[in-house]
Amino acid sequence: MSDPRFYLSACAVYRNEGPYLREWVAFHKLVGVERFYLYNNRSEDDGHREALAPYIEDGTVVLHEWPDCLPPRVVTGEATQTATYQHCLQNHGEDSRWIAFIDLDEFLFSPTGRALPDMLSEYERWPGVGVNWAMFGPSGHITRPEGLVTESYVRRSNRKGHNEKIKSIVDPRRVRNFCLAHFFVYHGEPHLAVDENHRPIDARPGSPLSITDEVSFEKLRVNHYTTKSEEEFRRKQLRVRVDNGLPREWTENQIRRLLTVLDEVEDRTIQMYLPALREELARVDGRAVAPA
Numbered sequence: 001m002s003d004p005r006f007y008l009s010a011c012a013v014y015r016n017e018g019p020y021l022r023e024w025v026a027f028h029k030l031v032g033v034e035r036f037y038l039y040n041n042r043s044e045d046d047g048h049r050e051a052l053a054p055y056i057e058d059g060t061v062v063l064h065e066w067p068d069c070l071p072p073r074v075v076t077g078e079a080t081q082t083a084t085y086q087h088c089l090q091n092h093g094e095d096s097r098w099i100a101f102i103d104l105d106e107f108l109f110s111p112t113g114r115a116l117p118d119m120l121s122e123y124e125r126w127p128g129v130g131v132n133w134a135m136f137g138p139s140g141h142i143t144r145p146e147g148l149v150t151e152s153y154v155r156r157s158n159r160k161g162h163n164e165k166i167k168s169i170v171d172p173r174r175v176r177n178f179c180l181a182h183f184f185v186y187h188g189e190p191h192l193a194v195d196e197n198h199r200p201i202d203a204r205p206g207s208p209l210s211i212t213d214e215v216s217f218e219k220l221r222v223n224h225y226t227t228k229s230e231e232e233f234r235r236k237q238l239r240v241r242v243d244n245g246l247p248r249e250w251t252e253n254q255i256r257r258l259l260t261v262l263d264e265v266e267d268r269t270i271q272m273y274l275p276a277l278r279e280e281l282a283r284v285d286g287r288a289v290a291p292a
Contacts, residue, residue, distance in 0.1 A: 002094075004009040006034040007117045008169075009199050010108075011088040013039040013066065013081055017104045018046030024104055025055050027282045030273055031109045032116035033100070035059075037092050039066040039084040054284045062092070090133050093172035102170045106133075107150065107223040108167070111269050119220060120169065127174035127186035128193030130166035130201045132217045133224040139264025141229040150270050150277065153225050155263040157230050162261065164211040164212045166201065182210035225291065230259060 010033045014021065025036055038050065038061055055061040066084055085101055093099070098120055100108055108131065110119045124130045131164070136156040145152040157163060170184050170193075177185045183201070192200040195212045196219040202209070227233035237250050250258075 004097045004176075005095045005096055006032050008098045008100065008120065009035040009037060009092070010100045010102060011037045011039075011085060011092075013084040013101055013102055014043065014048070014104045016042040016043050016048075016242070017045050018043065019052055019144075020104055020149060021048055021051040022055075022281065022284065023150070023277070024107070025061060026284065027107055027109075027273065027277055029055075029060065030280060032277055035096065036061045037064070037088045037099075038062070039064045039080075039087070041066045041080050041084075067259070089172050089175055093175070094277070096172060098169050099172050100167070102167050103224075105149075105225045105228070107270060108169075108220070109223070109270060109273070110220055111218055113272055116220075123194065123198075126171075126173075126185055126190055126192075126194045126198075127188065128168050128170040129220065130168055130183065130193050130212060130214060131220045131222050131251065132195070132197050132215050133163050133165050133167070133222050134217055134267065135162040135262055136223060136225045136227070136267075137259055137264075138227050138233065139228045139263060143231045144229045148277070149225055149228070150223075151274055153228065153273075154266055154268050156223075156265060156267050157262045158265045159261065160215050163215045163217070166195070166210060166212060167171050191289060221269075226229060227259065227262060233259070238275035 008020045010028055017024075021216070027038070036055070040063060052061050052063060056063055063101075064084075064087070066080060066087075088099065088101075094209070102108055108116065110116060112119070120129065134156050139153045139155040141152065166182055168182065168184055170186075174186045175184050175187055176187045183193070192202055193209075194200055195214075196216055199213070201212055221230070227236075237255070
């Protein structure tokens with residue numbers, strides 16, 4: 001078996017994320033992601049192709065049209081997330097030592113400032129690493145602000161119940177199966193993924209594989225901008241869930257309560273990357289860097 005071409009790749013499926021794609025790719029390239037396997041799930045004319053064009057041209061992004069990339073006669077439903085993950089594992093699993101399976105509203109990085117490949121080198125004996133969410137709210141924005149996601153949304157929940165879920169970085173050669181977009185099942189020993197502190201993430205009663213017993217994101221974390229602005233969050237509630245195809249059912253009271261809880265504390269940790277991110281975006285845009 002040959003060595004993989006890339007140490008760290010990322011896989012994501014998106015629909016109508018044109019305004020956010022370039023920042024997302026540029027950020028993750030900065031923190032050490034070498035290759036992106038992206039699946040366009042029937043986006044409208046939202047500028048997504050133009051946003052990705054420079055990265056497709058230089059080979060950083062491999063773009064699949066979903067479900068057009070499937071063989072004939074294969075039928076899929078609305079639960080596209082796990083189906084695209086399976087396609088990525090089957091078609092690109094040999095190319096990367098690690099693949100991070102995250103969404104377009106999730107930003108994976110190390111609060112230490114170290115590159116992700118440097119951090120992941122200490123987890124190579126395990127088949128996967130479960131990284132806790134840091135769940136961010138609208139930060140007072142009713143409508144979409146002009147700035148970048150990483151500079152505009154600076155308030156998050158400080159509650160375990162919101163931050164205990166994980167997203168997975170996996171060794172694709174050791175993945176046996178998965179049930180949800182959050183966790184995978186692995187071959188061999190050790191057969192469990194670990195959290196950032198090397199603690200196994202198991203399935204004890206009351207502790208499913210998609211959450212950790214304790215929240216810890218000092219070494220690795222996923223900033224999950226789950227709402228963005230309040231207007232965008234409300235629009236999101238009108239769509240079915242990409243992970244299971246089911247409708248979202250929120251009452252007005254539930255929405256108001258969640259928006260409040262997700263704005264509990266200020267957190268600007270990710271903004272250590274803002275200067276370099278602006279430079280990368282300016283490079284891709286072909287413009288000079290605007291003064292701060």
